[in-house]
Amino acid sequence: MEWTVRELAERAGISGRTLRHYHQIGLLDPDRVGSNGYRYYGLDAVSRLQRILLLRETGMPLSDIADVLDAAATPEAEMEALTGHMEHLARERASLNRRINAVEHTLSMRREGRKPRMDVMLEGFNDRYETEVVERWGRGAFDASNQWWHGKSIQQQKEWKARAEALLAGWRVIQEEGDEPDSAAAQDHAAAHMEWFREIPGTPTHAGDTAKSVDMVRGLATQYESNPDFHVVFGTAEAARFAANALRLHVGNSGKPG
Template structure:
C-alpha cells in the first residue's frame, strides 16, 4: 500500500505542506517518486513519520529530531525507543484520564445541585512531579502516593505541608547552630526524616524495603545537594548540603539491619 502526500497528510492529521517541508529538509523521504512527480509513501516512510510525530510531541525541534533519527539503529534499538515513547504516552493518558474524571465529577455534582469535592476537582491538574516520580520510582509508586495525597482533606494537606516545612527548617537551624552531620542532634533528626518518608505510600521506606530505601535516600540526598529547588526549600544551600550528608551517614547503619527493622 502506498499513499500520496494528500492521503498521508489526511491520515496523520498534518498538512501536505508540512510533509513537503519534511522532504525538503531531509527529515522524511518518500518511498518513491513517480514519473508524474508525485511522492508516494509506504510502510518505511509511515513508520518514520510515526516517530517524528511522537518526538515532536515532546517539544524537540526538527533539527534535534533529525539527529535522533539519523543515529545508527537496529530493530532492537527501535523497539526500545518505541517502548519508552509508549510508556510516555501511557503516562500522559493516565494524567488526562484523571482530569476527565475531575471534570466529570464537577459536572455530575453541579447537575444534581450538589457541591463537588474540592480535592477531586483538582485531581490531574496539580501533579507537577508526576514525570519525575515515575521516571525514578515507577507508575505504581506515583499512583499510590497520588491517591494517598488526594485522599486527604484540604486541612490535612495543609497540616502535612506545615510538618514538611518544619522538618526542613529544623535542618537549617541545626546547620546554622553549628551542629555537624554526625552529631547526635543531626542523626536524631535524620531518623525523624526517615519516619516522615515511611508515611508516604509508594516509597520503599513505606514498604519496608531496606535496599531500595537506601538507594532512594542516597538519590534524594544527591538531589538535596545539587537541585536549586531543594536549596530554596531548605532555606540555604548549606542547610540542604548539611541534611544530605547527615542522611548519608544515617543510612549506613541500615546496611547492617534486616529489612523488617526499617518498619519498626
C-alpha cells in the same frame, strides 16, 4: 405476556422514545412488530432491557453495553467488561477529586481575601515529578502517593504541608547551631526525616524495601545538594547540603533506613 412500547416504558421507568431508540440502534429488538406497526416486547426482551438499564446505571456507553450483551453469555464476560469499566470510572473519579480540591482551595483563598496558590495543594503530591517517579519506581508508586495526597481534605493537606515545612526548616536550625552531620542532633533529625518518608505510600520506605530505600535516600540527597529548588525549601544551600550528608550517614551507618 407481551407489552407495548408505552406499557413497557411505564413499567421500566423510561420513555417510549428511549425504547424506540434502542430498537433503531439494534440494542433491543421487540419480540415482534404487529400489523398495526406496534412493537411488542416479551419476557426475553424484558430480561435484556433489565441488563441494559443495569449497565447504563454504571455510565457505560451504549456501544459498550451492546458488546457486553452480544458477547458469549457467560458471567465471566460480563464481569470482565464491568471490571474494565470500573477501572475507567475510578480514573475519572480521581481526576474529578483533584478538580474538586482545586475549586475548594480557590474558594477558601477567595473567602480569606487571598490569591489562590498554584503549589503542591493544587498539583497534588509529586505531580510535577510524575515522569521521574514513574521511571525510577514505577507507575504503582506514583499512583499510590498521588491518590494518598488527593484523598486528603484541604485542611489535612495544609496540616501535612506545615509539618513537612517544619521538618525541613529544622535542618537549617541544626546546621546553623554548628552541629556536624554525624552529631546526635543531626542523626535524630535524620531518623525523623525517614519516618516522614515512611508515611508516604508508594515510597520504598513505606513498603519496607531496604535496598531501594537506601537508593532513594541517596538519590534525594544528591537532589538536595544540586537542585536550587531544594535550597529554597531548606532555607539555604548550606542547610540542604547538611541534610544530604546527614541522611547519607544515617542510611550508611545503620545499613538500613531509619
